[in-house]
Amino acid sequence: MSIPPPPGPHQPQEPYGQYPQAPQYQQGSYYGMPYQPWGQGYHPFNQPAPVNGVAIGSLVTGLLCFMPGVGLVLGLIALSQIKRRGERGKGMAVAGSVLSSVGLALWALSLATGAASGFWEGFKEGARDDSSLSLAKGDCFNSPGGLEGFTYDVDSVPCAGRHDGEVFAAVEMPGGSFPGDDKVSQVADDKCYALQDSYAMDAWALPDTVDIYYLTPTRQSWRLGDHEITCVFGHTDGTTGLTGSLRNDATTLDDDQITYLKAADVLNTAMDAAPAEEYVEDDLPGYKEWAERVADALTKQAGMLRDHPWPADAKTPVGELVKDLEAARKEWAAAAEAADVDAYYDHYDKGWALTAPEKSVTAREALGLATTVPSYDYDDGGSDSGGGDTGIEV
Template sequence: MSIPPPPGPHQPQEPQGQQYPQAPQYQQGPYYGMPYQPWGQGYGSFNRPAPVNGFAIASLVTGILCFVPAVGLVLGLIALSQIKKRGERGKGMAIAGSVLSSVGLALWAVTLSTGAASDFWEGFKEGARDNSSLSLEKGECFDSPGGMEGFTYDVESVPCVGRHDGEVFAVVEMPGGSFPGDDKVTEVADDKCYALQGSYALDAWALPDTVDVYYLTPTRQSWRLGDREITCVFGHTDGRSGLTGSLRNDETTLDADQVVYLKAADVLNTAMDSAPAEEYVEDDLPGHKAWAGRVADALTEQAGMLRDHRWPARAEKPVGDLVEDLEAARKEWALAAEAADVDAFYEHYDTGYELIVPEQSVTARKALGLATTPPSYGDSGDGSDSGGGDAGIEV
C-alpha cells in the first residue's frame, strides 16, 4: 500500500516522445550517475600476481552472511575445483566459505525443524503491518506526504483537532487466499466504504460538502506480507486541502435522543436509496411501484420508532409534527405502490414526496441539537433526511 516518493533532483529524466506507464519503483537514497568514464587499462603490469577466484570470494561472503548457506557451500566447492585447474588464489577463502556455509546450513535445518523460522516470518510480517498505513484504526486522523490522491507510501498519525489529510471511519478485513487483483480490491473497497460511512457519521447533514470518501487498499506486494485490510477514510474532495476537526458523530459523540432520531431517519434513507435504475417511471412502472412500497414500509417503521421514544420537552412537539407528516406521506406512497398507471403513480408520488423533503425535519433537528442545513443532493432527486457525496476517488 505504499508508493515511492516523488522523483528527486538526481533521478534520471525520461526520454522525450512516447511515454509508457511504469510500476512504482523503490530506491534507497538518491540516484547518482557516473559523470566520468573509468580509466582504461592502457599498460600491462610486470610480475602480475595470479587473480583471486571470484567464486571463492562469493563463497566467503555468502558463508559469512548465512542468508543462503547452501549456495555458499556450492560456490566454495566450485571455487576449489577452479583454483586447482587454473592456479588462481583464494583457496583459503573458498574453504572458509564452505565451512561457514555448512555451519549455517545446519543451523537452518535446526531452525526449520523447531518452527523458529515460521515464528520469525510471522514476526516480520507483523512488523511490516504495524509500520504501514494499514496500522491506522477507526477514529484516527493522519497526514499523507502526497495528499489523498494516487498512491501513498507512508502516513503519520496526527490529532484530529488540527489540520489533517484524512480521518479513518472504518477498517475492512478481506478474506485470505491469493491476491484477487487490483480491480477486485477496488470493487470491494467501493462497496464496503460507502456502506459503512453512515455508521461513523450518523448525521450526514453534519458532513461538509467538501468531504469525500477515500480508501487505502492492499497492493500485490503488501498482500504477500499478510496485508488484508481496506482502510476507509474521509478526506477533502480535492485531495489536498485537508480537514480540521473530527467528523465522527455516532453513539460515542451523540446523546441517546439524537441517536434514536438519526437511526429512524436512516430507515427511510435506505429505502429511498433503493430506487430503480430507470430514472423515468414510464420506463419501469413495476420497478417504481415496488420502490414506492418499500418507501411506504420504511415510513411506517420510522414513524413508529419516533412515536415510541420518550423525547425531551423541547422536542416533543417538533417530533410529533414530523410523525404526522411521515404518516400522511406513508398513505400516499402506499397508493403510488398500487397505482394502475403512470399518471396515478405521479399523482401520489408528488404529494408523498413533498411531505418528506429534508426541510420538513429542520424544526425537529433544531430542537434535538442536530445540524439544520440540508446537504446538497446534486441531481439525485433524493428526498431522504440524509445526504453524502458520491465521490469514489481512490488512494
C-alpha cells in the same frame, strides 16, 4: 598491427633460473614472431593468483545467514573452481560452506519450532509501522502527495488540526494471489461507500466538500501480507485537507441521537433503492415496488421514534415528525397501488413533500444534531453516494 617493444637490449641479467636467453629482436617482431607482452612468469612485478569471486560470495552469504542454501552451493562451486584454476580463496570458500551449513540447520530448527513464522510476522509488522499500512479507524494523517496516486508513507497527526485524510473503516480482503488493481478498486468502491454511515452516522454533519477515498494494496505490498483496504474521508480536491474529526457514532453521540439516526437510516436506505429508470413512465411496476418499500420503511421509522422515551424538550418536535411520517406512509402506500402513471405521481408528490428533509430540522435541533440540509440529500431519487475513482495505492 603489432606493438613495438621497449627500446634497448631485451636481455635478462645473469640467469637466475633455467630461462633460455632471449633472442635479439627487430622493430615489431622477434625474427618474424609477433611481439608478446610480459607474461606472468616474466613480469618484473610478479602478481599473485587472483582470489576466486565465488568464494567471496559464499563467505558473505554464510556470514549474513539470510540465504544459507545459496552460501553452501557457492562454497562448493568455489572449491571446484579454485582447484581447477589455481586461484586463491579456499579458506573463504570453506568458511562460507561451514557457516551456511550451520545456517541451514538453524533454519530447519526454527521451522520445526515455529520461530521462522514468528520472525516473518514480526518483519511484516515492522514494515507496517510508520507507513500507510499502520493506519487504524479514527486516525488522521498527512500524505506527501495528497490523496491521489501512490504513497509509501504517511504521518499520523491529531484530527483537531489540518490533515489530508481521516480513516473511517478498514476492509480485509481474502488471501491468495493478488486479484489485480481493478478488482481491488471495485471492492474498495463498494465497501467504503457502504461503511461510511457506521462512522459518520449523521450525514448532515458531513460538509459538502468531503469525499470518500481509499488506500489500497499494490502487487508488491500484497506479497508482504498487506490485504487491507483503508477507507478515508478527505477533501473533494484531494489536497486542501480537513480540520476536525468527522466521527459521529456511538463514541461521540448519546442514546437519543443514535436512536433518531438509526430510525432515519431506515428511510434513507429505502429511498436509495429507487429504480434505475429516470421516469416513472419508463418503469411503472418498478416504481410501485419502490413505493411499497418506502411505505414499509416509514412504518418502521415512525414506530422507532414513537416508542423511544425522548427528553422533555424533544418530545413535541419528534412527535410532530412522527405525524408527518405516518401521513407520508399513507401516500406512498397509495402510490404502490396506483392504477396508472398519473395516479402514481399524485400520491408520490404528496408523500415526497411529507418526507422532505426540512420536516426534521426542528427535531434535530432539539436533539443537538446538525440542522443544515445537505445539498445532495434525496437528489435524483435520494442517492447520496458519490462515485469515481478516488483511490490511493500503497
